[in-house]
Amino acid sequence: MNIVLIGPPGIGKGTAAVKLSKKLNIPHIATGDMLRENVANKTELGIKAKSLMDKGALVPDDLVIGMIKERLQRDDCKNGFILDGFPRTINQAEEIAKVVKTDRVVNIQASDDVIVDRLSKRKVCEQCGFTYHLEYIKPNREGICDKCSGMLYQREDDKPEAVKERLKVYKEKTEPLINYYKEKGLIVAVDGSGTPEEEFELVLKAVS
Template sequence: MNIVLLGPPGAGKGTHAARLAEKYGIPHISTGDMLREAMREGTSLGLKAKEYVENGALVPDDIVIGIVKERLQKPDCSKGFLLDGFPRTVPQAEALDTFARVDRVINIQIPFDKLMDRITHRWLCEKCGASYRIEDPDKSDLICEKCGGKLYQREDDKPETFGNRLKVYEAQTQPLIDYYEKRGILININSDQPIEGTFADICKALGSDVS
């Protein structure tokens, strides 16, 4: 099964991607992973991408598309793949259609206010990466219960920054959602529920159970 996974930052996309990849025995392929792999292997496209990355510039669409095409031709994709972070635009989706079949597009959804509440109260341990919900940081000791490390809040999780990230995501992604909806392969999944419930809904939509 060839799957594209969509969802705003903080919706739990990474968690579900890892579980789906394990369940279906297909590789979870993110844009960042593909770029790093191509650069590490020194492919012609990887070397071109490296020039942009090292200069702090966005890698052009034609290079990203070429790297995706190369990645999907590898043996581990013979039984399917799970794309995360690609495509991001309709032109990228149209390019993907020329060299790969997309069976299902999973769109993980959560109300704006719920996502804002979830992420802007998220604090992470600088040592072990454990995640905590902190309602009032001024009244908390901000120490990790697991390892004693100091807790911090990512800059892009702060209310002003995260709100802007969501608005940009929605503006960029809605045309892509419309594109796949018209093709009849888009599945909307409500993630405003416990993780197990969301994963069960995804599996059901893909025609299987959780086990």
């Protein structure tokens, strides 16, 4: 099954996608991770993307579309895939439709307050990039990574002002996409305000 996960930043799409990928044995394709790899490796795309992401803005279509199209046509996507964080615009959805068919679009939702609160508790290791959450994935020692003893920090785009900007951008750019998929009858809405476990059960139900 070819699945698209939609939802605002901080809704827990990534966590749900990782579990779903294991359960259904199909790849999890996260544009965020693909972009962060490019940023870490300081590729041309990565340098451009970083300045935009730090401001809470979206990375332009043409930088991302080619990368995703190529990924979806690899052999491991033959039995399906989970697209996480892409498409974000109708244009991107139409570009994807040129190379693959989408079977189900899961729209995970929660209020802005829930999201701002949740992202304020997210911390990232400056060495290995592992992401902790002070409620759900706590490090054993405060402020220090369990895996590599690196220092944990808050990403610029997880700070409340940046989160509010990201949610504003998300609504402006992505909500038309939700209507686009609704018209095609592909959308299933899921409540993302519960625990990661509750959210995963709802997502699993939505694709079953």
